[in-house]
Amino acid sequence: MIARIWSGESPLWLLLLPLSWLYGLVSGCIRLSYRLGIKKAWRSPVPVVVVGNLTAGGNGKTPVAIWLVEELQKQGIKAGVVSRGYGGKAEHYPLILTSETTTVQAGDEPVLIYQRTGAPVAVSPERSDAVKALLASHSPQIIITDDGLQHYRLARDVEIVVIDGVRRFGNGWWLPAGPMRERASRLKSVDAVIVNGGVPRESEIPMQLQPGLAVNLLTGEKRDVASLPGIVAMAGIGHPPRFFATLEQCGAHPLKTVALADHQALTAASVVALADANQSLVMTEKDAVKCRSFARDNWWYLPVDAVFDDQRASQLIQQLVSLTRR
Numbered sequence: 001m002i003a004r005i006w007s008g009e010s011p012l013w014l015l016l017l018p019l020s021w022l023y024g025l026v027s028g029c030i031r032l033s034y035r036l037g038i039k040k041a042w043r044s045p046v047p048v049v050v051v052g053n054l055t056a057g058g059n060g061k062t063p064v065a066i067w068l069v070e071e072l073q074k075q076g077i078k079a080g081v082v083s084r085g086y087g088g089k090a091e092h093y094p095l096i097l098t099s100e101t102t103t104v105q106a107g108d109e110p111v112l113i114y115q116r117t118g119a120p121v122a123v124s125p126e127r128s129d130a131v132k133a134l135l136a137s138h139s140p141q142i143i144i145t146d147d148g149l150q151h152y153r154l155a156r157d158v159e160i161v162v163i164d165g166v167r168r169f170g171n172g173w174w175l176p177a178g179p180m181r182e183r184a185s186r187l188k189s190v191d192a193v194i195v196n197g198g199v200p201r202e203s204e205i206p207m208q209l210q211p212g213l214a215v216n217l218l219t220g221e222k223r224d225v226a227s228l229p230g231i232v233a234m235a236g237i238g239h240p241p242r243f244f245a246t247l248e249q250c251g252a253h254p255l256k257t258v259a260l261a262d263h264q265a266l267t268a269a270s271v272v273a274l275a276d277a278n279q280s281l282v283m284t285e286k287d288a289v290k291c292r293s294f295a296r297d298n299w300w301y302l303p304v305d306a307v308f309d310d311q312r313a314s315q316l317i318q319q320l321v322s323l324t325r326r
Contacts, residue, residue: 006170008171013171013173019176020175023174024174024183027174027181034152039153041154042154042155043155044155046135046140047157047320049142049156049160050149050160051162052145052150052159052161053147053162054180054183056175056238058237058242059163059239060164060194060209061162062286064160064306065113066112066306069113069117069144072321073117077320077321077324078138078140080120080122080134080138080143081110081117081122082144082145083107083146084124084147085107085110085123085124087263088103088108089105090106091105093129093130094122096134096137102293103290106123107123107263108263112286113146126153127145127151127153127154142320158192159191160190160316161193162196164197164198165198166197167179196208209242209246209305209307210305211302211304214228214282214300217288217300218297225247225282226251228282230275230279231247231255231279232256232274232275232279233258234260234274234281235258235259235283236263236264237286237287240260241259247302256274266287271291271294275298281296281300282300283302285303287301
C-alpha cells in the first residue's frame with residue numbers, strides 16, 4: 001500500500017498532504033537554521049563524507065559506503081565509518097564495534113559494514129560523538145557516514161546522494177504522502193549523485209549492484225545461487241523486490257518470497273519457519289548478520305557489490321584521497 005501511495009498510483013496520498021507540508025516546513029526550517037548560523041554544526045578535524053538518501057527506503061546507500069571504504073583502503077587511506085545505528089539499542093553511546101558486537105546493539109548496517117570492510121565503525125544517535133570516539137581510538141584519516149544527509153549537526157566536506165534509478169522520487173512529495181525526506185531540488189547542492197540501476201540522467205554516476213556467489217551462513221561454502229535446491233527467498237531491506245529480481249536475474253527462481261520490514265528484528269523461530277530442511281533459505285547479507293548466531297546449514301546469503309563503469313566514480317575517489325592529504 002505504501003508503495004502505491006508514494007508512487008502516486010493510489011489517491012490516498014492526497015489525504016496525507018497536510019502532514020507532508022508540516023514535515024517539509026519543519027525539515028526546511030532545521031536546514032535553514034544551520035545555513036544561517038542560528039544553529040552550529042560540529043566540524044571534524046578530518047574530512048567527513050556523507051552518503052545519504054533523499055527518499056525513505058532502500059536505495060543502495062550501504063553498498064556505496066562499503067565501496068568508498070574499500071576503494072580508499074586500496075589507496076592506503078584509513079577510513080572510519082559512523083552511523084546512527086538504526087534498529088539497535090546499545091547499553092551506551094557512542095558504541096565502537098568489535099567482533100562481539102551484535103545487531104541488537106548496533107543495528108544491522110553498521111555490523112555489515114564492519115564485517116565486510118574491517119574498518120573501524122562507531123554508532124551513536126549524535127553522529128559527532130561517534131566521530132570523536134573514532135578519532136580518539138583509531139585515528140582515521142577520513143570519516144564516511146552511512147546515512148545522515150539530513151543530520152546537519154555534523155558538518156560535512158562531501159555529500160553523496162544515492163538514488164534508486166527505477167523508483168527515483170515517486171510522487172515527489174515529502175513524507176508521509178510521498179517518499180521524500182527533502183525535495184529533489186536538494187540535488188543541486190550535493191557533490192555527487194549516484195544512481196542505482198535504471199537510466200541515469202546527465203551528471204548522475206551510474207551504478208549497478210552486482211551479486212556474487214551465495215555463501216552458507218554456517219560453513220562459509222560458496223555456490224552459484226542458481227544451483228541451490230528449492231529456494232525460499234527472504235529480504236528485510238528497504239525495497240525487497242529488488243533482491244527477488246536479482247535472484248531471478250541470476251537464474252534462481254524462488255518457490256516463495258518473503259518480504260520483511262527494513263531493519264526488522266529476526267528470531268530463530270521466525271526464520272526457521274520460513275523453509276523446510278530440504279529447501280534452501282536465501283537471504284540478503286543484511287539479514288544474514290542478524291541470523292549468524294542461530295543459523296542452520298540450509299541458510300545462504302547473496303552478497304552484492306556496488307560496481308561502477310564510469311570515470312567519474314574514479315574521480316570521486318581521487319577527490320576524497322586529495323581531501324585526506326591537504
